[in-house]
Amino acid sequence: MIVADRKPLVEIQEMVANSRKILVIGCKGCVTVCNVGGLKEAEILASSLRIGRNKNGKPMEIDETVLERQCDPEYIAQLKDKVGNYDAVISMACGVGPQFLSEAYPEQKFFPAVNTKFFGGAVQHGIWEERCAGCGTCVIHHYDGLCPIARCSKSLQHGPCGGSSKGKCEIANDVVCIWDLIVRKKMEQGRLDDLRLFQPAKDWRTARDGGPRRSIREELAS
Amino acid sequence: MTLAEKRKLGSVLVVGAGVAGIQASLDMANSGFYVHLVDRSPSVGGIMAQLDKTFPTNDCAMCVISPFLVEVGRHLNIHVIPCSELERLDGEKGDFKATIVNHPRYIDTEKCTGCGQCRQVCPVVAINEFNCGLDLRKATYIPYPQAVPLAYAIDRNACIGCGMCEKVCLAGAVTYDDKTKITELEVGSVILAPGGEMYDPKEADSWSYSHPNVVTSLEFERILSASGPYRGHLMRPYDREEPEKIAWLQCVGSRDINRAKNSHCSSVCCMYAIKQTMIAKEHSAHELDTAIFYMDMRTYGKDFDKYYSRAKEERGVRFIRSRVHSIEPVENGNLRLRYVKESGESVEEIFNMVVLSVGFKPSSGVETIAKKLGLTLNEQHFFRTGDIRPVATSRDGVYVCGVSHGPKDIPQSVMEASAAASVATSDLSSARWSATRTPQLPPETDFSKMVPRIGVFVCNCGINIGGVADVPAIREYAKTLPHVVHVEDNLFTCSQDTQERMKQVIREKNINRVVVASCSPRTHEPLFQETIREAGLNKYLFEMANIRDQNTWVHKNNPDLATAKAKDLVRMAVAKAEYIEPLHQVKLDVKPAVLIVGGGVAGMEAALGAAEQGFQAYLVEKTDTLGGMAHQLRKTWQGEDIPAYLERLIKDVTNHSKIQIFLNTKPVHFTGTIGSFTTTLNDIHTGNPNGIIEHGAAILATGGREYRPEGYQYGNRPDVMTHLDLDQAMKDTPATVMNADTIVFIQCVGSRNSDRPYCSRVCCTHTLKNAIELKKIKPGMNIFVMYRDVRSYGFRESLYQEARALGVHFIRFDPENPPQMNIAENNILTITVTDHILQRPIVISPDLVVLAAAVLPNENKELFELFKVPVNAEGFLVEAHAKLRPVDFGSEGLFLAGLAHYPKSIDESIAQARAAVSRAVTIVSKDGIMVGGVVAAVNPDRCAVCCTCVRACPYGIPFIGNEGHAVIQQAECHGCGVCVSECPGKAITLQHFTDQQLIAKTRALFYQPAMNE
């Protein structure tokens, strides 16, 4: 899933400082699952903003709603009769949400309430970790199911670098050195020879480096 | 009458309402019997209610026990008879007539509302026994605020008869002319749980107990207690100074035949002393020095040794192995202790305070009851019981549990209480539900889609509320609130006549929500809920405003603000009431069968117990024989014949028509919820299905085994053996053992170390028993026992005394310096150990070395995962609560027994197995389980299947169902609401505590609504 963090309240407050009627839109997709942009968080954000405004003596109206997903135009269209009533709309979805909203309703101002961070999953309740960098050419099978592109802080294809210490990365004690895991797994399984192979320089064209990406499925697209 | 015609009664009598009596009563009442619960004192609770915290979890004792007190007090099928004693018992098993003496209380419990006005005006003070005499109470009193029944009593020894209480009691409950009464009860069986008392150090003049700063451990509990005489502030009685140095003296009144004439070990004092040191340190504002003077540290229970080492290593409690020989008062209220260290060095030390760890003696009632009922007592004047029938007395149909037949801790008492409940009712199963009461209720009126019509009842509580707050003003104010259609104020809203009136008003005015502004929902909500239910309202259409306990009682000095606050609280309650909804409990079918996994003694006793109770038992054993570890044992600690018992038990189990045995079988699939489980059994060898069984409860009795020692040449030499090897040899080739001239027993082999930081509990007793037997056969034999602490708890202490008297040598060693084994070139084996008294190494050349090897749980990872039951770091199963739910698992409907729980002797295993049956029968005896109410409910439309609830639930109840949304089974949900507050999609609601209801209540505090039209 896409993992995001809520923006600091102050930043959101500034975005909507001059608005009098605001709609907060949650998304039932990834951001609900990663506990950052579902109905619960929409309510919390709305209440926090109201408290801030009431404190400053500039009351406003805030409504909350949640869409099934903000990355499909059909759900965006459900807001057709609604968005016009507000002078600011805050999206709690990933970066896709505010853009789909802006494209559908060019007259309206949309603001992102979250910082979209990475593709990952929950390792336990409340902790999410990156697993995929979306490079467009998956090489996980070379590394026994562990991706050094996303999980090595230098994206090394031949690791570990000299900074690997006691299974941790040089950048922080709480960051796992993925190469340590890869090497140990290969050792345990007696397949260390796999790591004697030279991997040619990666072709980054399929990643974001190749420009904005699209996926076209001929048999589906009309 | 012939045997077949004999009457079986469906009611039972329990004597003693301490924690054991309470547990026995609840189990029986919850499995279809009507219980008369008699206690001498004005309220239930026993000693546990006086404790501050409980070991080894340091849980607050009152927090743990009070839900049990409340349940007993409100149970439709438990008749609490306080201030009463059993006078005589006629008849026989199944059909007794019990004569009860009811002592006068001088206050009618039916009328008393517990408002306490009588106490306020009472001019006389008396010693407060509940606080061990450390403070005073009035002559009109209630032992403690959470007491059940919540009714006052008059201490006529102190009362001067001024009549003040009678004058102020608006409920008219005071009855000065109360007389002793005699009642007769017809009961099928009797459980005695009169409990114990603490040894009174005044009996011997040895501990300077007359000095105020020398207190007993129970007094110290009260000192530590937040509701005690010093409100939890750690002070010493003499000058109310905070002590900086406290000494605990163990074995005061226990293991002492000189001063106290009590030879037994009291089993609990080591642990409670450790607990008190730790809690005292927490209570102390400064660094508190604590020292425990002891002989042997007997921390033999589950997680006890860890607790001990935590105290020693982390909290810096000093443990001094020495008996203090004098306590001498010195200046400033301090005390000088003189003692001799193990090394022989004499030491003097000054302490600010001394706590005497007093032991148990039987309650004074024990001897009286024994005389009246013709029961046998043991040498220590406790009820005598055997090992194979651990809760049976010498009179058929009369059972016993708790401290009255031996010192023990709370979980052991609770286990025995359940065991007694089970055996006391197994012969009465034909009379199950025959004497119980079921409420007759009208159908519930359907109010759906109707606007709220709220009725508000404001209580004066005599003058408890009305004497402080302006009740008429509150009443008039309530009339202005939205949706309120009726308001009245009552002298006592809880009185019988008001309850009737309330029902009438509900019907007349079509009221569909009721708000009572009075005392606490904790004590009175169930009563009012019953009343509105009788008027046809769903019991959840009720809300309370606590305007007494949390208002007039605490804001006496500020009537205006108290009135204003009462208005706020009423407004908040009304605001929530607008949104409350009826909650319908659903009845789920119960399968009247019990699955028992494990065919050892515990498993077989459980199967037999369930079958005797009239339920189908499925007994699953993975090997091809029943009996388990018991096959390797010879005698119980009291000398009862185990092989003969085992043979009989296997025969009974095999022949019982209600028991189906599956050998070579293991469960491979398990589903369902409490009351209705389905388990698939497979043949362990072929892997083919053996059957699919449906059952309402399951008991895991998967047993344990003896540790195979590493080291001490075990396995390499025939002259090194474990206890079980020795038992086998004594059975098969006794000559090989009896030829030995010198035998060394080494204790704690594989126990109490870093791998297994627990005491195996049974080994000391096993060693003592074998040593005595050997000495008796061959008095010339040299027997050495190398030990760390001799843990012959309870009456087992007599074995220790006997062994010493027979000349068995006991040599203590430190874990850092264990006995060393040497094999010389000529293959001669020697053991070297450092003697603590002689302070030098001793070399012994034994002919036989017996290793007291640890008890390990059987490994059953797959099975435990299948049943989703937790195990601790050592592999033992973890019970729901260390104190009060010792045979339950956290998951409802699952129970445990035997060595899989913790090492224990055969009598303790039997008791636990029978206890598990009792707990299981509370489920399978019902025709249905009501589920629902205050539980979580999922709205599938909002569910994002994010697994937040799955991860957040402390009980692992939610799961993602095949339908693609989270599922929370009503039958399993505990109703805490954690998942609700975590759910990012707001897909879960906690019924009766919804966001809408609680936010409405919150808002109402700050909004004055517009006037009601």
Place this chain on the structure above:
Amino acid sequence: MSELKSGSNLEKVLKAGHFAFTGECGPPRGANIDHLKEKYEPLKGMVDAVNVTDNQTAVVRMSSMAASALLVQAGLEPNYQMVCRDRNRLAMMSDILGAYSLGIRNMLCLSGDHQKFGDHPQSKNVYDIDSMQLISMVKKMRDEGKFLNEDEIDVPPKMFIGAASNPFGDPFEFRIYRLANKIAAGADFIQTQCIYNMPKFREFIKKAVDMGLTEKCFLLAGVTPMKSVGMAKYMKSRVPGMDVPDEIIKRLQGVDKKEVADEGIRIACEQIEEFKEMKGVAGVHLMAIEWEHRVPEIAERAGVLPRPVI
């Protein structure tokens, strides 16, 4: 080993069988040439080549190519360091061409420290290719005369290719294979991380010898004299992949405060003495961090002077 790949002094010294001695010079945090000069001047005649670091510890400094070129002008032989953090393959190849044209003949190919602890932690890192791929790329440019895209190079750069090895990084068992991989990818010489744990290094080098790695490549043991107890403690606890045994710290603590630096140098010299005799070690790489002025003294005390002239 008769045929020279680059013709650098370092290559010649090593191939002639001498015990090599290299030094290090961190470019200034500015365009101050005098500062650079202060640092390289003491190294003249003391070492066979001078490593010029590339934004070491992810702190901005004068470009290592420019500094290397200034060293060439001053008559010193640079060992031009290049990290994968700051540039993509285009920039790397163009820099290599540029460096060669400026007379640079040695290159050390590195991954580079992560920018997180540098002076611009906000920056975007590149890591288009990793150090292994960089080694291979430099070799391809030199030996095949081709860019990474197989296009021909008009006058290919002939570099003597160096790589780093940290015998103390984790997992220790894998380090020797990583060394082997670097050699297979094209490393001509190896400079190791600073060595303090001698027993562990002996184990490492024995494996390298046993695997025949030191036959294929010259290995220079890394030495950094400790300047203070604080530095030793810092390196032990804070520098990832650094293994400082307690004995070293105790030894430094054991001497008078004024003598600590001297004791540090003494330890370094003892190490160098051992390396001279150690099978598989072809030289020493002295990283006298911010202590360039003491290199002559250390070289003198270590007995590596005079340096051979070939």
Place this chain on the structure above:
Amino acid sequence: MSQDFEPQILAFCCKYCAYAAADLAGSMRLNYPPNIKVIQVPCTGRVDIIFLLRAIEEGADGVYVAGCLEGECHFVGGNLRARKRVNYVKKTLAELGIEPERVEMFNLSSAMGPRFAEIAIEMTDRIKKLGPTPVCRLAG
């Protein structure tokens, strides 16, 4: 601050411990300020972040959550979650420029009636010192 400022303080108390302790304070006839109004919840684990925010939004001068002692929650660890949520709300208030001390978490056992009274006094004193909430309530 105005002398006669009487703050409105809301307390979410768990049924098993804090609410019982409040009742016990009553049984013991302890005195504490009437500014405290208690809402009972089954477990402090039920106390949602939004409850605390809404209380502040509606004009509470102070809000606190009182649960069982740590390690003694009747529902295993609801009180630990409650503490984290209280900390979250404190952070939010700080971001909004409101004193985070207006929100607090307390732990006490059911036997600690005196402690309940102490907490009530402590919170009332604290809020009196802070003065009325800076959040003006909207009309209606």
